[in-house]
Amino acid sequence: MMAIRCALAIVLIALSSVKGQDPVECIHPYVEVGGRCLLIDPWVKGSMETIRYMCIYHSGDLLWLDDVYDCDFYRALMDHLHENKLNEHDYWLGITDERHEGIWRYLKNDQDVRMGAPYWAVNNPDGSEAENCAAMLTGNAYYWADVKCDSEYSGICRYAK
Ligand SMILES: [Ca+2]
Numbered sequence: 760m761m762a763i764r765c766a767l768a769i770v771l772i773a774l775s776s777v778k779g780q781d782p783v784e785c786i787h788p789y790v791e792v793g794g795r796c797l798l799i800d801p802w803v804k805g806s807m808e809t810i811r812y813m814c815i816y817h818s819g820d821l822l823w824l825d826d827v828y829d830c831d832f833y834r835a836l837m838d839h840l841h842e843n844k845l846n847e848h849d850y851w852l853g854i855t856d857e858r859h860e861g862i863w864r865y866l867k868n869d870q871d872v873r874m875g876a877p878y879w880a881v882n883n884p885d886g887s888e889a890e891n892c893a894a895m896l897t898g899n900a901y902y903w904a905d906v907k908c909d910s911e912y913s914g915i916c917r918y919a920k
């Protein structure tokens with residue numbers, strides 16, 4: 760299913776480039792990664808709430824994915840982290856099940872989050888009421904895990920205007 764969706768996304772991207780879609784331009788301090796504008800500061804760490812406020816202050820929000828293009832974008836993000844040596848840090852995702860235990864949603868738009876492969880680490884989420892925020896951890900090779908919301912990680916902000 761995932762492979763079909765990724766293939767569909769690639770076809771759609773190819774079609775849109777044929778039509779001459781404008782390249783994405785990002786406002787400083789955001790940089791373009793996989794067609795999105797991201798702000799990644801590995802040196803600022805804090806709780807999920809603290810780092811989310813930092814993103815909102817910069818007119819963004821903690822990272823969320825879109826439905827169709829997400830796998831290609833996510834691959835570009837992984838490449839960006841490795842190429843820029845940002846891959847030794849843990850990062851918050853804008854994902855929580857704080858309001859309804861076991862129902863994971865994006866903070867940005869309250870949309871349901873796809874569970875299981877290819878994003879989540881094996882057996883995650885596994886923390887029930889103790890772990891209501893999600894992060895990409897180096898120890899999990901950046902597969903997603905549920906963690907305590909007051910853990911201290913860096914953030915990936917995505918421009919939200
Ligand atoms: Ca939970």
Ligand SMILES: [Ca+2]
Nearest residue numbers: 885886904905
């Ligand atoms: Ca966990």
